[in-house]
Amino acid sequence: MHKFNYTHRQKLIKSDIGISTFVNDKNLCFYLHSLDLERYEFPEEAEISLEAKRLTTHMQFSLGTIANPEFRPHKNILSEFHDPSEIQFRVKIIEPATGMLLGEVDNLKAGSPNDDESGLGDSLLPIMSENLEDMVWFLDMTDTGPVLLINSNQIKSDVSTSDSFRALVFPQIIYQIFTHIYYIEKLDYDEEDTDYWVQLWYKFAIKEMGSQTLPPPIDAENTDIKDWITQATATFAKRLDCNRLYTKLMEG
Known part of the structure; x- marks a missing residue:
C-alpha cells in the first residue's frame, strides 16, 4: 500500500x-x-x-x-x-x-450533472436512501456538500423525480443550501474556483439567474443576501414551472 x-x-x-x-x-x-x-x-x-x-x-x-x-x-x-x-x-x-x-x-458521481430536468443532477446534489423514520426527505449538509436523503421506505427514483416532489421540495432545497452557504460556510463567490462545492452552487445559481445577478458578498447587508437567496429560489421554481405542477397535482 x-x-x-x-x-x-x-x-x-x-x-x-x-x-x-x-x-x-x-x-x-x-x-x-x-x-x-x-x-x-x-x-x-x-x-x-x-x-x-x-x-x-x-x-x-x-x-x-x-x-x-x-x-x-x-x-x-x-x-x-x-x-x-x-x-x-x-x-x-x-x-x-x-x-x-x-x-x-x-x-x-457517475453520469452527467445535467441528466435530470431540474439541472441539479447527482454531481451537484447526490441522492441517497436512509432510514428517516417518519420523514420523507432530509437535506444533509456534509463537509463535501449537500446530500438529499430519501426515506429508504420510499422508491428513491420515483420520489425524487416526481412532479409533486419537484414542485414542493426542490425550491425549498435551493433556499436551504444558499442559506447554509451564507450563514454557515460564509464564503464569497470565487469565479476562478471550479471545484469546491460552494462555488459549484454559486455557478449553478448564476447560470439560472444570469450573470447580471451575481451573488452579494458575505459582508453585504442582510436584506440584500436574503433578497438574492429568495430571487435564486424563485428563478429556479419558475424554470421548473412549480406553480403549474402544483396546480395540476391539486386538480388531480
Whole structure:
C-alpha cells in the first residue's frame, strides 16, 4: 500500500473525468468514458487509481498509467455496491517510485450533472436512501456538500423525480443550501474556483439567474443576501414551472 506524499499535489477538475456505470451479466460495472489529463503534464509512468465509496464501503481499482490507461469496463465490477447513484468516486494520480500523490479529485458521481430536468443532477446534489423514520426527505449538509436523503421506505427514483416532489421540495432545497452557504460556510463567490462545492452552487445559481445577478458578498447587508437567496429560489421554481405542477397535482 502506498504512503502518499502530498507535496505539489494538483487538484483535478471534475469535468476532465467522466464516469459511467452499467450492468453486465447482472454485475454493476463502471468505466471512464472521458479522461482529459493533458493539461496537468503528469509523467507518463504515473499511475491512475480510482476508489469507489459509500459510507464505510470502499473498493480500489488500478487503471493503468498516464501513457497506457486501462479502461477495461467489463472488469471494473462494483461488487460491493447495488445502487450506482449512491456511489462516490475518487481519482488519484500517483508517482509509483515515491508514492507521491501528484493529483486527485474527490466526490465524483457517475453520469452527467445535467441528466435530470431540474439541472441539479447527482454531481451537484447526490441522492441517497436512509432510514428517516417518519420523514420523507432530509437535506444533509456534509463537509463535501449537500446530500438529499430519501426515506429508504420510499422508491428513491420515483420520489425524487416526481412532479409533486419537484414542485414542493426542490425550491425549498435551493433556499436551504444558499442559506447554509451564507450563514454557515460564509464564503464569497470565487469565479476562478471550479471545484469546491460552494462555488459549484454559486455557478449553478448564476447560470439560472444570469450573470447580471451575481451573488452579494458575505459582508453585504442582510436584506440584500436574503433578497438574492429568495430571487435564486424563485428563478429556479419558475424554470421548473412549480406553480403549474402544483396546480395540476391539486386538480388531480
